[in-house]
Amino acid sequence: MQLVRQKEKFPVKRRRTVCAVLAALMVGAVASGCADGADEGAGGPREPVAGQPGAAAQKGAAAEAKAQRLKREQAARVAAARKWGLAKMPLAAPAPPAVKPRITTREGFEVEGGETLPPVFTTVPTKERIVFLTMDDGAEKDPELLRMMTELKIPYSAFLSDYVVSDDYGYFKDMQARGVTLNNHTLNHRYLPGLSKEDQRREICGEQDKLEKYFGKRPTLFRPPYGNYNGDTLRVAQSCGIKAVPLWAAEAFPDHMEWREWDQDLHPGDIILTHFRGEEDWKGSMADMIRRVMRTVTDKGYAVARLEDYV
Structure with missing residues (x-):
């Protein structure tokens, strides 16, 4: 009898709505996890986070640092x-x-x-x-x-x-x-x-x-x-x-x-x-x-x- 009374507290329509929301949340979590795993497992670059340089910017910074070092060495030799x-x-x-x-x-x-x-x-x-x-x-x-x-x-x-x-x-x-x-x-x-x-x-x-x-x-x-x-x-x-x-x-x-x-x-x-x-x-x-x-x-x-x- 207790089980019947609890079911009656949640009408059929409302139960369906709750189930749909839960299913959507589960699908989103799985998709997010798969996307993260694919990036990390393949070793591929992720989209740069705001405030951090991307791969091209990092490469450019390294080239600039090398150029500056060579310039200093050249000046020292002169x-x-x-x-x-x-x-x-x-x-x-x-x-x-x-x-x-x-x-x-x-x-x-x-x-x-x-x-x-x-x-x-x-x-x-x-x-x-x-x-x-x-x-x-x-x-x-x-x-x-x-x-x-x-x-x-x-x-x-x-x-x-x-x-x-x-x-x-x-x-x-x-x-x-x-x-x-x-x-x-x-x-x-x-x-x-x-x-x-x-x-x-x-x-x-x-x-x-x-x-x-x-x-x-x-x-x-x-x-x-x-x-x-x-x-x-x-x-x-x-x-x-x-x-x-x-x-x-x-x-x-x-x-x-x-x-x-x-x-x-x-x-x-x-x-x-x-x-x-x-x-x-x-x-x-x-x-x-x-x-x-x-x-x-x-x-x-x-x-x-x-x-x-x-x-």
Whole structure:
């Protein structure tokens, strides 16, 4: 009887109206849920909410931020070039290759024996208008050089001899912290072809040990003193971790350039040699030398790239 009385409180017409409203609400909720799920599941963008940028606006903002960053970097490079007395701003090197080029020994630089040895070369195979700057020994420890190269963002590679580095390892640790790779130039800078194989081993592998001890890494690049070597030199170098032997196509001084090639000019991929030397050894400071070499490089339309990105 109780159930009958409750039914009588809601006439048939009213019950139908209530059911229709409830059904409409349920359909709306399901449709809303499905729409939300489709957006989230597909990963597609939703309509932007008022006050938030859409995808196009976000992309435009990112492009504008990048443009502003590049503009600031360009202004900093211009200011650095002016500060360090460069008539022209150094050209920026292109991004390094995804795959390093295959390097072989330059014709005429081979040694006796048919085994595979570290390649000896003066130029890196590339079509880019880039050159590589390298510095040998470590006698001059000019703090101005570190500041100059850092502010100008000019990459370079060091080839160190322990007998002139050992009085200030800290200088070269600072250099390493700035992104410079420290490579092998032997312990005492001796004429290697005049030494026995074991003496060469002490010079080359001994310097590998020193570099690992003080700088935490055994290098893979080696430059023999004076550019002189024989088969034993390359075999010994290979035995203690050396992968390549870069020599040079040009040499830089504060007051002039010297060239290996007959045309007295730069070529894509050329390696430039200079030394850690100061006014006691040549007519000018290391900053003067950088000004000279960068004037030559830039005027000829080349940028300086990082050797280790290609070798």
